[in-house]
Amino acid sequence: MKENINGFSKLDKQEKINWIAQNFFSDADEAVKMIKRYWNADEALQKLHDEFIENTITNFYLPFGIAPNFLINKEWYTVPMVIEESSVVAAAAKSAKFWSVRGGFKTTVIGTEKIGQVHFLFKGEKPKLIQFINQIKPLFFDETAVVTQNMRKRGGGIQEVELRDKTDVLPDYYQLHVTFDTKDSMGANFINSCLEQIAEILKKQAVQNPSFSDEENQIDVVMSILSNYVPNCLVRAEVSCRVEELKSKDIEDPQLFAEKFVQAVKIAEIEPFRAVTHNKGIMNGVDAVVVATGNDFRAVEAGIHAFAAKSGVYSSLSHAIIEDGIFKFWVDLPLALGTVGGLTSLHPMVKMALQILKKPSAEQLMQIIAAAGLAQNFAAVKSLTTTGIQKGHMKMHLMNILNQFKATDEEKVAVAAHFEKEIVSHNAVVELLESLRK
Numbered sequence: 001m002k003e004n005i006n007g008f009s010k011l012d013k014q015e016k017i018n019w020i021a022q023n024f025f026s027d028a029d030e031a032v033k034m035i036k037r038y039w040n041a042d043e044a045l046q047k048l049h050d051e052f053i054e055n056t057i058t059n060f061y062l063p064f065g066i067a068p069n070f071l072i073n074k075e076w077y078t079v080p081m082v083i084e085e086s087s088v089v090a091a092a093a094k095s096a097k098f099w100s101v102r103g104g105f106k107t108t109v110i111g112t113e114k115i116g117q118v119h120f121l122f123k124g125e126k127p128k129l130i131q132f133i134n135q136i137k138p139l140f141f142d143e144t145a146v147v148t149q150n151m152r153k154r155g156g157g158i159q160e161v162e163l164r165d166k167t168d169v170l171p172d173y174y175q176l177h178v179t180f181d182t183k184d185s186m187g188a189n190f191i192n193s194c195l196e197q198i199a200e201i202l203k204k205q206a207v208q209n210p211s212f213s214d215e216e217n218q219i220d221v222v223m224s225i226l227s228n229y230v231p232n233c234l235v236r237a238e239v240s241c242r243v244e245e246l247k248s249k250d251i252e253d254p255q256l257f258a259e260k261f262v263q264a265v266k267i268a269e270i271e272p273f274r275a276v277t278h279n280k281g282i283m284n285g286v287d288a289v290v291v292a293t294g295n296d297f298r299a300v301e302a303g304i305h306a307f308a309a310k311s312g313v314y315s316s317l318s319h320a321i322i323e324d325g326i327f328k329f330w331v332d333l334p335l336a337l338g339t340v341g342g343l344t345s346l347h348p349m350v351k352m353a354l355q356i357l358k359k360p361s362a363e364q365l366m367q368i369i370a371a372a373g374l375a376q377n378f379a380a381v382k383s384l385t386t387t388g389i390q391k392g393h394m395k396m397h398l399m400n401i402l403n404q405f406k407a408t409d410e411e412k413v414a415v416a417a418h419f420e421k422e423i424v425s426h427n428a429v430v431e432l433l434e435s436l437r438k
Helices: 013-024 028-037 043-050 088-100 126-142 145-153 188-208 254-270 272-292 297-308 348-356 362-384 389-404 409-418 426-437
Strands: 064-072 075-082 106-109 114-122 157-165 173-181 219-227 234-242 318-323 326-334
Touching: 013 028, 064 088, 064 348, 064 362, 075 088, 075 272, 075 348, 075 362, 088 272, 088 362, 106 362, 114 188, 126 157, 126 173, 126 188, 145 157, 145 188, 173 188, 188 219, 234 362, 254 272, 254 318, 254 326, 254 362, 272 297, 272 326, 272 348, 272 362, 297 326, 326 362, 389 409, 389 426, 409 426
Parallel strands: none
Antiparallel strands: 064 075, 106 234, 114 173, 114 219, 157 173, 234 326, 318 326
């Protein structure tokens, strides 16, 4: 067995598969069969998937589910969700239906500003640097005009370039803090292209300026890169109704429920250990739609969790109050999204997801995703403060356990019937399966 290899990327697809199968599996032929089972029968479609990333050997599928009945700003949406976790889609759909008869979700885009930075070192006098940056600042716009032309036609582009002094936290460290509007594009490539050109302008102008020729006054660019922290690319989603209107099949005492719900959210606001799990529930809804629409869920996750810690202490992203007899629950989320470019124009299922969402703009998608996150959070906190989370979750997880033990259709029916009135646990399911098979 040889676990390291030189030139793996130069092997063709079949050679890569053979190497993996022969080095990591006792039955290489069976491993190859499994890998190829997940290939798409449409060769052109498989080739498209192969070219999304490097060293592709097969596809990894996640379920594509649907959460209907989202009423957002008085418009109905059916929301596609791609996720592997049981109960997420069901919970989102249940919340959507619950709030659809109580006014639905109200969403507002607070801002769409995105950020990039040119990080550089300068040992000289700050007033001298300020004067220099002010002098060359018009060039940052003029000499990136070719790159920004199409974006400016759509009403976007570079908004501002600001010099920021960070020498109080890191010696000699400054940055050009650049803000952008990328309209319906997520804009990562656009932003990075602009930043790299701005960095070149900065270096070129410094070299040509005699005042920056000596070692102490040299400008040393470290890197140029967008930021996934976008606190001013913000959307709010909220639900509200009179407390008595919360009464439903599983909420017998709406006042008690509302008070307990608010208390649970307040705990997440002040207790980081709870806040992380609380916010993970929000991200169950957010990430599922982000993935379905071909957006970058890692960037979204990083930015949102940074936003949750903006006060210096990690806290709940959502908030709840009871005021003058009104229950109100809301979330503010920084979401840098795109509905054009990248996978949105390549991946067939992404195209389908956007079609189901009625071809939203980036701002509309921000609002839909924020509503999905709030819906998921409401369902989780509601379960926690009423029946408990495990009862519903384990029933949804039951099928995963049955599939793990290769249960037949007849066994699945029998086990599901048994656990209609019993608590689901892994051991209990295994014991029942064993008794059925005896």
